[in-house]
Amino acid sequence: xxxxxxxxxxxxxxxxxxxxxxxxxxxxxDVWRQFRxxxxxxxxxxxxxxxxxxxxxxxxxxxxxxxxxxxxxxNLGPSWSHPLGTDNLGRDMVARSMVGGQISLLVAIxxxxxxxxxxxxxxxxxxxxxxxxxxxxxxxxxFLALPVLPLLLVIIMLFRDSLRSAFGPEQGIFMLIVFIxxxxxWMQTARVVRGEVLSIKxxxxxxxxxxxxxxxxxxxxxxxxxxxLSPVMVAAALGMAVAIITESALSFLGLxxxxxxxxxxxxxxxxxxxxxxTPMRVVGPGLLISLxxxxxxxxxxxxxxxxxxxxRSR
Amino acid sequence: xLWFIGRxxxxxxxxxxxxxxxxxAILDLAPGDPTSHLPLTIPAEVREQIxxxxxxxxxxxxxxxxxVKQVMIHEPISLIEQLFNIQIGSGDRTRVISWQSRGPVxxxxxxxxPQTTWVMGLAFVFGILIAVPVGVISAxxxxxxxxxxxxxxxxxxxxxxxxxxxxxxxxxxxxxxxWFPSYYDTTLEVTDWSSFVAQIKQIVLPVGVLSMFNAxxxxxxxxxxxxxxxxxxxVRTARSKGLKEKRVLVRHVLRNSLIPVVTLIAMQVPGxxxxxxxxxxIFRINGIGHLLISSIHGGDIPMVQTxxxxxxxxxxxxxxxxxxxxxxxxxxxxxx
Numbered sequence: 001x002x003x004x005x006x007x008x009x010x011x012x013x014x015x016x017x018x019x020x021x022x023x024x025x026x027x028x029x030d031v032w033r034q035f036r037x038x039x040x041x042x043x044x045x046x047x048x049x050x051x052x053x054x055x056x057x058x059x060x061x062x063x064x065x066x067x068x069x070x071x072x073x074x075n076l077g078p079s080w081s082h083p084l085g086t087d088n089l090g091r092d093m094v095a096r097s098m099v100g101g102q103i104s105l106l107v108a109i110x111x112x113x114x115x116x117x118x119x120x121x122x123x124x125x126x127x128x129x130x131x132x133x134x135x136x137x138x139x140x141x142x143f144l145a146l147p148v149l150p151l152l153l154v155i156i157m158l159f160r161d162s163l164r165s166a167f168g169p170e171q172g173i174f175m176l177i178v179f180i181x182x183x184x185x186w187m188q189t190a191r192v193v194r195g196e197v198l199s200i201k202x203x204x205x206x207x208x209x210x211x212x213x214x215x216x217x218x219x220x221x222x223x224x225x226x227x228x229l230s231p232v233m234v235a236a237a238l239g240m241a242v243a244i245i246t247e248s249a250l251s252f253l254g255l256x257x258x259x260x261x262x263x264x265x266x267x268x269x270x271x272x273x274x275x276x277x278t279p280m281r282v283v284g285p286g287l288l289i290s291l292x293x294x295x296x297x298x299x300x301x302x303x304x305x306x307x308x309x310x311x312r313s314r
Numbered sequence: 315x316l317w318f319i320g321r322x323x324x325x326x327x328x329x330x331x332x333x334x335x336x337x338x339a340i341l342d343l344a345p346g347d348p349t350s351h352l353p354l355t356i357p358a359e360v361r362e363q364i365x366x367x368x369x370x371x372x373x374x375x376x377x378x379x380x381x382v383k384q385v386m387i388h389e390p391i392s393l394i395e396q397l398f399n400i401q402i403g404s405g406d407r408t409r410v411i412s413w414q415s416r417g418p419v420x421x422x423x424x425x426x427x428p429q430t431t432w433v434m435g436l437a438f439v440f441g442i443l444i445a446v447p448v449g450v451i452s453a454x455x456x457x458x459x460x461x462x463x464x465x466x467x468x469x470x471x472x473x474x475x476x477x478x479x480x481x482x483x484x485x486x487x488x489x490x491x492x493w494f495p496s497y498y499d500t501t502l503e504v505t506d507w508s509s510f511v512a513q514i515k516q517i518v519l520p521v522g523v524l525s526m527f528n529a530x531x532x533x534x535x536x537x538x539x540x541x542x543x544x545x546x547x548x549v550r551t552a553r554s555k556g557l558k559e560k561r562v563l564v565r566h567v568l569r570n571s572l573i574p575v576v577t578l579i580a581m582q583v584p585g586x587x588x589x590x591x592x593x594x595x596i597f598r599i600n601g602i603g604h605l606l607i608s609s610i611h612g613g614d615i616p617m618v619q620t621x622x623x624x625x626x627x628x629x630x631x632x633x634x635x636x637x638x639x640x641x642x643x644x645x646x647x648x649x650x
Contacts, residue, residue: 040466040469141329142329142332142333145329145333145626145629145630145633146333146336146626146629147584147587147588147622147625147626147629148588149588149591150588150591150606150621150622150625151336151337151340151622153591153606153607153610154337154340154341154610154618154622155340157610157611157613157618158340158341241473245475248475248477249475249477249592252475252477252592252595253591253592253595253607254607254611255610265477268477268478268481272481272596275481275484275485275489276489279485279489282478282481282482282485283482283485286477286478286481286482287478289474289475289478290470290473290474290475290478293473293474293475294469294470294473294474297469297472297473298469301469
């Protein structure tokens with residue numbers, strides 16, 4: 001990365017420099033071009049796609065099943081047939097990590113979507129309707145002051161059983177974890193979006209839209225929201241990293257998913273009692289969590305650079 | 315200045331009340347019956363009477379008010395009584411009683427608090443001592459090799475969760491190499507040289523892991539704050555006056571850049587206790603975090619309520635401290 005060079009007539013200069021002639025450049029193409037310059041982000045994207053694809057497709061290609069118990073093969077170290085070894089019931093750790101990855105990633109994506117949705121709606125409302133601003137921002141401050149992890153643990157302790165009986169052990173816990181991660185992580189998004197909306201609202205095109213009689217709903221959805229896209233996307237990437245870590249932290253404390261329903265954090269938690277015997281049981285899932293979070297954070301970094309028009313105009 | 319502090323406190327108090335409301339509401343709305351542990355042979359009408367005397371059927375607001383009175387007024391007074399060995403008033407106050415230990419909740423918390431503050435506080439201080447110099451150097455030598463490595467290491471540092479680095483450190487340093495113990499022994503008393511060495515040894519792993527994690531985010535923050543200030547006009551003025559580079563850096567840039575850093579540090583103090591939840595679980599330290607987890611597993615609601623309220627109150631208090639510190643350090647903030 002070099003200093004951002006503000007170049008007024010970048011359109012023509014860059015086009016001739018790439019030798020493409022006066023070709024039309026779309027916003028998406030520009031963003032992608034800038035994104036590719038960020039090596040970390042590109043590597044992160046590759047790693048993330050690899051982890052996601054292998055989690056969802058891998059189990060169909062594996063010779064072992066994630067729940068298949070083979071007691072004769074228990075507590076094995078890494079070998080060619082079991083690259084991450086086996087657990088205390090002889091289940092292959094690669095297969096389990098893949099299945100665990102599905103759940104971890106699903107939780108992360110859904111929780112992120114919920115948190116971005118909440119953050120964006122609250123941010124837009126606070127920024128657009130002046131009357132709601134004070135109330136909503138106090139509300140956001142209140143949520144920021146809440147101790148998130150202890151409260152999550154308390155909520156899980158209290159509502160786990162009733163949700164489990166209402167929606168079944170898997171859906172119940174899934175909904176609960178997604179819900180609480182989403183509900184406790186929207187605050188930063190809301191603040192950033194509010195700031196963005198406040199500045200967009202002052203611009204001429206919004207006044208123009210108002211003056212030709214566009215309804216308020218359309219002003220928000222057609223004019224203001226698309227212009228808030230970049231902070232929302234960055235918040236989404238970072239929110240996903242937070243969601244993965246929170247989910248695995250909950251599982252690590254024994255308050256996440258049940259052990260027959262593995263996630264990366266749960267695998268780590270189950271593996272930590274066998275740390276002397278088969279350290280790969282800890283290292284494998286731990287590396288997967290770390291790699292995924294690092295790659296998502298790098299993607300977020302790259303997105304921030306790529307969506308920043310000051311940097312992109314080079 | 316006093317007016318500024320007073321105004322900030324006035325904003326913080328309603329937040330505290332709202333938080334106590336939320337914590338109480340979550341626990342009160344939760345399914346469960348306080349008489350469920352009593353024998354099933356108790357007739358239904360007697361059970362109803364017990365519930366009545368326990369105040370289960372009182373209106374929600376009454377129950378909340380009584381709880382707040384207990385936690386915010388009775389418990390602090392009892393604590394002061396114990397500390398100074400005096401009696402205030404009749405001494406006839408209802409205390410918050412743990413369902414597990416059958417003793418006052420606050421006594422157990424007071425027993426567990428020193429371990430947490432010692433280990434976590436040490437990690438916090440070391441984190442700051444690492445982060446600030448690293449941030450300053452990487453900002454001053456932006457895009458140098460040091461900066462590139464620093465950026466990468468801190469990105470990895472705050473992406474990798476402590477429950478993984480902690481376990482990894484245990485695998486490497488206590489299982490494979492056998493240098494340090496894998497758990498923290500709170501009964502160890504430092505009396506002579508060998509017990510002092512043992513104390514140092516057992517504290518290396520938790521403090522090392524946690525301070526690295528704390529340092530990662532803070533060093534990034536210091537770096538960006540330094541960068542903001544390095545490009546300011548006053549830096550150029552200072553240089554053109556012919557000041558020595560070291561003086562420009564330390565007296566002008568660093569002093570201004572540390573303002574947001576100090577605020578962030580103040581805001582992160584309550585995070586010590588939230589971080590303790592996981593670290594204490596890894597290294598088996600019997601502090602506050604360990605207490606909270608075990609009371610959650612044991613369904614000890616009064617303990618959980620008090621602990622989460624304590625952490626929330628600390629969060630609010632240190633947000634206030636951060637605000638006030640910012641106001642003291644940066645006079646522009648006071649007149650918003």
